[in-house]
Amino acid sequence: MVAASTDTPRPQNTRAIMMFLREHAPFSSMDDAHLAHFAEHASLRFYADNDIVLSPEEGPVQRFYVVKQGRIRGERHNEKDGKTETTFEITQGECFPLAALVGERPTRTLHRAAGDTFCLSIEHDAFVTLLSESDPFRDFCLRGVSSLLDQVNQRIQSGAMASIGSSNSLDTPLERYALRNPIVCSPDLPVRKAVARMHENNVGSIIITDDERHPTGIFTLRDLRTMVAEEKGPLDTPVGQVMTRKPICLTAHADAFEAAMLMAEHHFAHLCVVDDEHHLIGVVSERDLFSLQRVDLVNLARTIGTASHLRTLVSLRSDVSRLVDAMLAHGADSGQVVKIITTLNDVTVRRVLELNIKKNDPGIPFTWLTFGSEGRQEQTLLTDQDNGILFETPEGMTEDQVREKLLPFAEIVNRELAECGFTLCKGNIMASNPKLCLSGREWDDWFIRFIDASTPQNLVYSSIFLDMRAVFGPREPLEDLYGKVLTRIQKNALFQKMLAGNAMNRRPPLTMFRNFRYAPDGKKHTIDLKRQGLAPFVEAVRVFALANGVEEANTLERMDQLVAKGAFDHKDANAWKEAYSLIQAMRMRAHQEMLDRNEPLSNYIDPDDLNPLDRRILRESFRQAQRLQQKLEVTYQL
Amino acid sequence: MMKGPGEMLEQMRQWVTQRRASTIGTHDPNHLPTPQIAGDQKLSECRLIVLDLETTGLHPGKDQVIAIGAVAITGQVIHLGDQFDLILRRPELDISETVLIHGIGPEALTQGHETEDALLYLLEWMDGDPILAYHSAFDQRFLEKTLRQSLGYSQNHTWIDVAELLPAVFPDTKTGGRGLDNWADFFNLEVSERHHAAADALATAELTLIALNKAQKDGVSTLSELSSKLRYYRRLQNMNRF
Numbered sequence A: 001m002v003a004a005s006t007d008t009p010r011p012q013n014t015r016a017i018m019m020f021l022r023e024h025a026p027f028s029s030m031d032d033a034h035l036a037h038f039a040e041h042a043s044l045r046f047y048a049d050n051d052i053v054l055s056p057e058e059g060p061v062q063r064f065y066v067v068k069q070g071r072i073r074g075e076r077h078n079e080k081d082g083k084t085e086t087t088f089e090i091t092q093g094e095c096f097p098l099a100a101l102v103g104e105r106p107t108r109t110l111h112r113a114a115g116d117t118f119c120l121s122i123e124h125d126a127f128v129t130l131l132s133e134s135d136p137f138r139d140f141c142l143r144g145v146s147s148l149l150d151q152v153n154q155r156i157q158s159g160a161m162a163s164i165g166s167s168n169s170l171d172t173p174l175e176r177y178a179l180r181n182p183i184v185c186s187p188d189l190p191v192r193k194a195v196a197r198m199h200e201n202n203v204g205s206i207i208i209t210d211d212e213r214h215p216t217g218i219f220t221l222r223d224l225r226t227m228v229a230e231e232k233g234p235l236d237t238p239v240g241q242v243m244t245r246k247p248i249c250l251t252a253h254a255d256a257f258e259a260a261m262l263m264a265e266h267h268f269a270h271l272c273v274v275d276d277e278h279h280l281i282g283v284v285s286e287r288d289l290f291s292l293q294r295v296d297l298v299n300l301a302r303t304i305g306t307a308s309h310l311r312t313l314v315s316l317r318s319d320v321s322r323l324v325d326a327m328l329a330h331g332a333d334s335g336q337v338v339k340i341i342t343t344l345n346d347v348t349v350r351r352v353l354e355l356n357i358k359k360n361d362p363g364i365p366f367t368w369l370t371f372g373s374e375g376r377q378e379q380t381l382l383t384d385q386d387n388g389i390l391f392e393t394p395e396g397m398t399e400d401q402v403r404e405k406l407l408p409f410a411e412i413v414n415r416e417l418a419e420c421g422f423t424l425c426k427g428n429i430m431a432s433n434p435k436l437c438l439s440g441r442e443w444d445d446w447f448i449r450f451i452d453a454s455t456p457q458n459l460v461y462s463s464i465f466l467d468m469r470a471v472f473g474p475r476e477p478l479e480d481l482y483g484k485v486l487t488r489i490q491k492n493a494l495f496q497k498m499l500a501g502n503a504m505n506r507r508p509p510l511t512m513f514r515n516f517r518y519a520p521d522g523k524k525h526t527i528d529l530k531r532q533g534l535a536p537f538v539e540a541v542r543v544f545a546l547a548n549g550v551e552e553a554n555t556l557e558r559m560d561q562l563v564a565k566g567a568f569d570h571k572d573a574n575a576w577k578e579a580y581s582l583i584q585a586m587r588m589r590a591h592q593e594m595l596d597r598n599e600p601l602s603n604y605i606d607p608d609d610l611n612p613l614d615r616r617i618l619r620e621s622f623r624q625a626q627r628l629q630q631k632l633e634v635t636y637q638l
Numbered sequence B: 001m002m003k004g005p006g007e008m009l010e011q012m013r014q015w016v017t018q019r020r021a022s023t024i025g026t027h028d029p030n031h032l033p034t035p036q037i038a039g040d041q042k043l044s045e046c047r048l049i050v051l052d053l054e055t056t057g058l059h060p061g062k063d064q065v066i067a068i069g070a071v072a073i074t075g076q077v078i079h080l081g082d083q084f085d086l087i088l089r090r091p092e093l094d095i096s097e098t099v100l101i102h103g104i105g106p107e108a109l110t111q112g113h114e115t116e117d118a119l120l121y122l123l124e125w126m127d128g129d130p131i132l133a134y135h136s137a138f139d140q141r142f143l144e145k146t147l148r149q150s151l152g153y154s155q156n157h158t159w160i161d162v163a164e165l166l167p168a169v170f171p172d173t174k175t176g177g178r179g180l181d182n183w184a185d186f187f188n189l190e191v192s193e194r195h196h197a198a199a200d201a202l203a204t205a206e207l208t209l210i211a212l213n214k215a216q217k218d219g220v221s222t223l224s225e226l227s228s229k230l231r232y233y234r235r236l237q238n239m240n241r242f
Helices: A012-022 A032-041 A098-102 A124-133 A135-161 A191-201 A221-229 A256-266 A297-306 A310-329 A334-359 A399-419 A440-452 A456-465 A476-491 A493-503 A529-547 A555-564 A570-596 A612-636 B005-023 B106-110 B115-126 B136-151 B162-169 B180-186 B197-217 B223-241
Strands: A043-047 A052-054 A063-069 A072-077 A084-090 A110-113 A117-123 A205-209 A215-220 A249-251 A270-274 A280-285 A366-371 A387-391 A437-439 A468-472 B047-055 B065-074 B077-087 B131-133 B159-161
Touching: A012 A032, A012 B065, A012 B077, A012 B197, A032 A117, A032 A124, A032 B077, A043 B197, A063 A124, A084 A612, A098 A135, A117 A124, A124 A135, A191 A205, A191 A221, A205 A280, A215 A221, A215 A270, A249 A256, A256 A270, A256 A297, A256 A334, A297 A310, A297 A334, A310 A334, A310 A399, A310 A570, A334 A366, A334 A399, A334 A468, A334 A570, A366 A476, A387 A399, A387 A468, A387 A476, A399 A437, A437 A440, A440 A456, A440 A476, A456 A493, A456 A529, A468 A476, A476 A493, A476 A529, A493 A529, A493 A612, A529 A555, A529 A570, A529 A612, A555 A570, A570 A612, B047 B136, B047 B197, B065 B115, B065 B136, B065 B197, B077 B115, B077 B197, B115 B136, B131 B136, B131 B162, B131 B197, B136 B159, B159 B162, B159 B223, B162 B197, B162 B223, B180 B197
Parallel strands: A249 A270, A387 A437, B047 B131, B131 B159
Antiparallel strands: A043 A117, A043 B077, A052 A110, A063 A117, A072 A084, A072 A110, A205 A215, A270 A280, A366 A387, A366 A468, B047 B065, B065 B077
């Protein structure tokens, strides 16, 4: 019974518990009446260090718990090595055991107090009442931690959204966009009539189809402009002769992000949407995807890709940053945004190379390689150059003679890239370094030495050279080379083990007591999100990827491939991908904020600056990194 | 059909209001619950009352009780639905001195409850279960005096001093002092509103949970065993004095 005094509607202790709850999710978004229901039905239990709170033997879970003070540790017995491992930790304000309670089953994990701990709990009845009455509570319980992750994503988006306005998410499938009824014509229609039809319908493009409505070409106002300006022919020319053939097509199931990336890569503003039989069903334009003119990924990529001077490229860098802000606002997740940045960086690198070839062609066929984060397509705005050249030695020339021609060229390119904002690599991992401007044969030798003589120094470089990609020039030479490298690593168990040991050097920044472990080199009380947060994932995933013959360099794609190959459990991989992406998202948000404040970009953040929810997410993400490292330890018996 | 919390709350409020209205004059002072003694009741099952009083001053002779806060521990669990949080109606009292400490102003006092009604209600709610308090001698003296003066009630309840219980179970602990705040700080407890009777009672109850958990691990399983542990502790304390 609750005896309320009349001057206050609720007893002091009830109010105090409501106040405590309000500071934590999901309670922070629940109504007062529901919080009061919780508080009035709550009981408070104490557990001394190591006391068991919940165990699988107790049968179906009867209570919903919130940690009021202290910590709870989840313990699972590992059948393989007989050891007990900590699977999770729950701290102040966190709830448990959601899955077991909702599933009306016993918990699968032993819950034990870590230190003196008080828990608030409500019985099953009160839990069910709240579940049926409170939407935020129900969402939280049914979706568990993933709804928390969503909240973080939502916050990241709404922060950027404030300056942009709202829009569709980039995850939206194309079929959900109001597809314009495509304006079509046959290839024999004169350009004059085709343009008239576009004008009548107030569209910027017309699709040329065959008799079965398969798109065979596209003609846009830009094409018309070029045609007139370059006097390509009279306006009576059949449109089929001046159209762009084989327009880019996507099916209606593809999402907006895919469409945007394709447009950015090919510098097109329109693409055709087709059904499974390749019949034209619609057209999507850049404007449709980004209803606001300010988000102009495609336009920006085109401007970069056609810039005629270095200084234009330099000035476009600030647009890239603005675009990233807008992308976050449009619901792009961190994986999407780093790909966008990488795409734009690639376009910039390509353009710098093209401009220099135009000015002073070294006359040697070569592939421009990028390593490290750019190789993994995981670049953010703060990025170093890590590049190299893989060349074909023309007949009658020695490799050194080729280098004589290529190195001065590479030096200019490296310098100009630096002007565009790609910091010169302090370790001289750049194409202008004679040791990294090699023929296919030399690169192969280089990797043989790298793998066989795995010195500690080599292992440090593994994070750079084993994540590589071709940005410019033919891809085949690199594919040949990488195929050989992978085969060698797959056969070399010792190298794998050394790589694994090296990957363990980067520990997630958590102490034994689940507090943050601060970066040793940064400002006081800061965490290095890149070296301490992301690197443990990147490094561990690389070891598994190389050992399993995965060719992708991107960390998220590597994990997908590892699931496909059966090396990773599907659920584990999802948790790791989510954790990795969240750390990346926080890092990017921090970068954007630093840009807003005109501060130099850095990867350090003070966890105290985060709100409790983000702090909790960050901690959980780091814990996932620990779990991934545990897998590495078990696999390689470290 | 499940009832919504809003609906349930409303029902509860009505119920409390009705009960309050009906309690005046319908309590039977001759059939109040009998106080229990500390016997074989198991700590893992029994109900204990943890109580804190706010008074107009420190002297039972001249000062008066103005607020009563209490929570019940049942089977080593604090059920927040089973608590007591009342301000007594004492408009005639001069509380200008202590109002600064506990924050109950004359206005709140006039809106409080009829003392007799509140005390009868308290006795029924306590149901004769043992009463724990921090520095219990203080609360015991005030409560006994108030009960005697208002109701002519003079039965002896079992009292346990939490200020004694804690050092008895944690003998080597350095808390830097013997007050409630010292122990609360030592165990990192957050007291929601210090010097609010109910909040202090909850903090005391939390400390009691910690102490009972330890006592059970030391082999104490019944109330009488707990009493003898406290007697032993008192004897040690007295010996140390010489």
